[in-house]
Amino acid sequence: xxxxxxxxxxxxxxxxxxxxxxxxxxxxxxxxxxxxxxxxxxxxxxxxxxxxxxxxxxxxxxxxxxxxxxxxxxxxxxxxxxxxxxxxxxxxxxxxxxxxxxxxxxxxxxxxxxxxxxxxxxxxxxxxxxxxxxxxxxxxxxxxxxxxxxxxxxxxxxxxxxxxxxxxxxxxxxxxxxxxxxxxxxxxxxxxxxxxxxxxxxxxxxxxxxxxxxxxxxxxxxxxxxxxxxxxxxxxxxxxxxxxxxxxxxxxxxxxxxxxxxxxxxxxxxx
Amino acid sequence: xxxxxxxxxxxxxxxxxxxxxxxxxxxxxxxxxxxxxxxxxxxxxxxxxxxxxxxxxxxxxxxxxxxxxxxxxxxxxxxxxxxxxxxxxxxxxxxxxxxxxxxxxxxxxxxxxxxxxxxxxxxxxxxxxxxxxxxxxxxxxxxxxxxxxxxxxxxxxxxxxxxxxxxxxxxxxxxxxxxxxxxxxxxxxxxxxxxxxxxxxxxxxxxxxxxxxxxxxxxxxxxxxxxxxxxxxxxxxxxxxxxxxxxxxxxxx
Numbered sequence: 001x002x003x004x005x006x007x008x009x010x011x012x013x014x015x016x017x018x019x020x021x022x023x024x025x026x027x028x029x030x031x032x033x034x035x036x037x038x039x040x041x042x043x044x045x046x047x048x049x050x051x052x053x054x055x056x057x058x059x060x061x062x063x064x065x066x067x068x069x070x071x072x073x074x075x076x077x078x079x080x081x082x083x084x085x086x087x088x089x090x091x092x093x094x095x096x097x098x099x100x101x102x103x104x105x106x107x108x109x110x111x112x113x114x115x116x117x118x119x120x121x122x123x124x125x126x127x128x129x130x131x132x133x134x135x136x137x138x139x140x141x142x143x144x145x146x147x148x149x150x151x152x153x154x155x156x157x158x159x160x161x162x163x164x165x166x167x168x169x170x171x172x173x174x175x176x177x178x179x180x181x182x183x184x185x186x187x188x189x190x191x192x193x194x195x196x197x198x199x200x201x202x203x204x205x206x207x208x209x210x211x212x213x214x215x216x217x218x219x220x221x222x223x224x225x226x227x228x229x230x231x232x233x234x235x236x237x238x239x240x241x242x243x244x245x246x247x248x249x250x251x252x253x254x255x256x257x258x259x260x261x262x263x264x265x266x267x268x269x270x271x
Numbered sequence: 272x273x274x275x276x277x278x279x280x281x282x283x284x285x286x287x288x289x290x291x292x293x294x295x296x297x298x299x300x301x302x303x304x305x306x307x308x309x310x311x312x313x314x315x316x317x318x319x320x321x322x323x324x325x326x327x328x329x330x331x332x333x334x335x336x337x338x339x340x341x342x343x344x345x346x347x348x349x350x351x352x353x354x355x356x357x358x359x360x361x362x363x364x365x366x367x368x369x370x371x372x373x374x375x376x377x378x379x380x381x382x383x384x385x386x387x388x389x390x391x392x393x394x395x396x397x398x399x400x401x402x403x404x405x406x407x408x409x410x411x412x413x414x415x416x417x418x419x420x421x422x423x424x425x426x427x428x429x430x431x432x433x434x435x436x437x438x439x440x441x442x443x444x445x446x447x448x449x450x451x452x453x454x455x456x457x458x459x460x461x462x463x464x465x466x467x468x469x470x471x472x473x474x475x476x477x478x479x480x481x482x483x484x485x486x487x488x489x490x491x492x493x494x495x496x497x498x499x500x501x502x503x504x505x506x507x508x509x510x511x512x513x514x515x516x517x518x519x520x521x522x523x524x
């Protein structure tokens with residue numbers, strides 16, 4: 001059993017495991033709505049648009065979270081403004097804004113000599129989380145899970161039947177913006193774990209695996225959480241023993257879980 | 272009867288004006304953006320409280336548009352529309368609307384019981400969860416519409432007629448006073464037709480007001496008090512020999 005407990009002697013591994021579990025819970029629960037509401041593309045886009053905010057905050061010594069949030073919210077506003085008159089479809093607007101913002105981030109990064117620090121933003125640095133980061137990650141996890149529980153009714157109704165929600169006076173747009181805000185927060189903590197490029201994997205893959213196993217929403221959230229937390233812990237152990245990138249190991253663990261579920265269903269499901 | 276502490280919508284729940292008809296339209300014009308002619312062009316209608324009225328006409332005659340405007344889904348270009356004496360949308364909980372083609376995501380993980388329960392949300396508002404009274408109301412309408420045995424199924428596992436009944440069940444669960452039903456009998460099976468007829472009869476006994484858009488002229492006399500005939504967005508005189516009942520349109524006494 002020493003292989004299981006050895007890594008726990010290191011403080012950085014304890015913090016990383018805690019962070020991976022918290023990020024897993026956050027991404028998996030909101031990820032179920034991302035998958036059900038077909039928001040996978042915007043989830044990925046939000047992660048990418050945050051890069052210039054992170055870089056600028058890093059260069060000026062501001063709070064990384066503040067920079068990330070500002071960039072994420074600004075992008076969400078520009079996207080909805082561009083798509084407002086239907087001259088441009090929303091997915092096109094997202095494509096334009098997210099690639100532009102990501103390119104801006106890479107450009108800013110390339111002006112710096114210490115490219116290595118910044119590359120952690122692209123691929124995450126969960127082994128270097130500080131106690132302030134941990135506190136922040138825990139706060140976002142609590143906020144997201146509490147909001148999803150308190151506004152379950154409204155999220156459910158606007159997802160199933162936005163027209164009926166509108167008739168009873170519940171604005172689907174209001175709920176959508178609130179969900180985007182929570183998603184932006186989630187993406188910011190997801191970046192801590194697996195970086196800009198791979199964050200959407202934590203949102204989508206566990207939830208997609210859960211959607212194959214259940215058609216009840218609470219059970220889907222539970223399964224997605226188990227997959228994401230399990231993959232976070234498993235990926236970190238793999239990274240510890242085989243000295244590979246922790247972010248990539250976590251994402252590949254999620255992908256493997258999805259693959260197993262997919263195969264099991266294909267083999268066991270009655271034709 | 273609505274006790275939401277934090278109701279949806281800014282207007283909240285305005286009480287009805289005493290003595291006002293359930294639905295009143297005066298020279299209503301509605302136009303869709305980009306359309307060459309208005310979908311409704313000067314239509315007037317008065318539906319007294321408790322009446323059952325049919326809107327009759329071919330596709331594109333403006334039946335659905337009138338119902339959507341009454342449900343506060345479309346803005347008027349001109350004219351006036353009153354629901355219990357108030358502008359549309361002032362009392363969401365009093366008005367239930369069954370669209371002809373819903374935009375429901377039938378693959379969403381929600382049971383039939385869950386979908387019907389969403390009809391109670393307008394009474395709950397933010398932060399309140401459905402209670403025993405809501406559960407009872409939902410169980411009653413599931414029973415009424417013959418859906419009790421299917422209540423725990425995911426909504427995508429229903430047939431077309433059963434889905435239509437589930438939507439009608441949600442409209443009934445809302446316990447509205449005015450029901451706007453758009454082609455409730457379009458493309459449904461015989462069982463659903465019989466159940467919908469029973470439901471309409473029950474609503475009449477309860478004194479509820481019902482406006483139905485339909486092209487099914489066959490049973491108008493027995494099911495309705497009056498009819499408005501529409502073609503190309505305007506009121507038409509009734510076809511010779513057609514059901515008239517109580518006059519409800521422009522030419523009423």
